[in-house]
Amino acid sequence: MPGQNLNFGIFLLTVLQILLVRIEQRRLLRRQRQAVRRRRWTRRFILASLASRHNGRTSLYCLLNQRVPLLTLYFDGQSDLRPDFRLTRNTIRNLLGQLTIPNRQGWAHDVETLVFIFWLASGTSYRVVARAFDMPRSTVCDVVHRITDSILHLRHRVIRIPSDDELPEVAAGFQQLAGSAAFNKVVGSIDGCHVRIKPPSPITLLTPYREPVRSPVEARFNRHHAKARSVIERAFGIMKARWRAIFFKALEVKPTFAVKVIACCTILHNVCLHNGDILDPVEEEQGPADVQNQQEQQNGEHLRAAIAAVLSAPRIRAPHLQDHDY
Numbered sequence: 001m002p003g004q005n006l007n008f009g010i011f012l013l014t015v016l017q018i019l020l021v022r023i024e025q026r027r028l029l030r031r032q033r034q035a036v037r038r039r040r041w042t043r044r045f046i047l048a049s050l051a052s053r054h055n056g057r058t059s060l061y062c063l064l065n066q067r068v069p070l071l072t073l074y075f076d077g078q079s080d081l082r083p084d085f086r087l088t089r090n091t092i093r094n095l096l097g098q099l100t101i102p103n104r105q106g107w108a109h110d111v112e113t114l115v116f117i118f119w120l121a122s123g124t125s126y127r128v129v130a131r132a133f134d135m136p137r138s139t140v141c142d143v144v145h146r147i148t149d150s151i152l153h154l155r156h157r158v159i160r161i162p163s164d165d166e167l168p169e170v171a172a173g174f175q176q177l178a179g180s181a182a183f184n185k186v187v188g189s190i191d192g193c194h195v196r197i198k199p200p201s202p203i204t205l206l207t208p209y210r211e212p213v214r215s216p217v218e219a220r221f222n223r224h225h226a227k228a229r230s231v232i233e234r235a236f237g238i239m240k241a242r243w244r245a246i247f248f249k250a251l252e253v254k255p256t257f258a259v260k261v262i263a264c265c266t267i268l269h270n271v272c273l274h275n276g277d278i279l280d281p282v283e284e285e286q287g288p289a290d291v292q293n294q295q296e297q298q299n300g301e302h303l304r305a306a307i308a309a310v311l312s313a314p315r316i317r318a319p320h321l322q323d324h325d326y
Helices: 002-055 069-075 089-098 107-122 126-133 137-152 167-178 216-242 255-274 294-312
Strands: none
Touching: 069 107, 069 126, 089 107, 089 255, 107 126, 107 137, 107 255, 126 137, 137 255, 167 216, 216 255, 216 294
């Protein structure tokens, strides 16, 4: 019947329209995916060109992205990086060789590490670092946390407690620093630097006599003790000179993450020493002494009196030192 044919024609037309809409949607979706791929590959090509320095070719970075002068300085292979990154070029190169960053190779490996070092050197906000490197602030935050964890993986390789076989050599070094054989059992130096910690209870802290001293014996002990302790003060002084923005103002990060940042500073300090990248230390004003645990203080005072006795009577071996292993 004519009415049935008309209804059937409308049905076919409706189905055809639905098919055309779906085909067009798929075509638009395909074009969008292709555009995303093109942008992704274009970005990869631009940033991958940064690695051209490894092959001796002219870097395309300065031509394609002149808004990032920090990277321009780094990839020219010659500029002094210390004013912006507080590390020499050789130290940064050595650090990049030690870091293991999964799924990050070529330009990403270098650039992400530079973002973290710049943030550490400047001590500024993620927003400022994002503007300096022309990248989103969320990306900077992600990079800083990721590189922090990567550097922390180096801690057992870079920072370690001397083995039993190395202790005599370490003790000899402190004996030389102190200028007295009475310090030939010392194998470490402890100090604080804007980071409060609770030392483990088995550790005995050997502190100097309070000023003013009561006798020449105490004065002589303090003089030699200061010589031996100077190594840790110098270490903190060098770290403060390098990471001024970290140690001379409050970190704008969560307290739990601040611990990791300080740990990275100590790791990078040792990496710098290994590469001969050493700065002149800054002097730190001495603050009031922290209150020590009563038992630890008694142990330290006992050992201090014993060493002071040896320093004041070097030719006579004090009886209480003969069987004491301090």
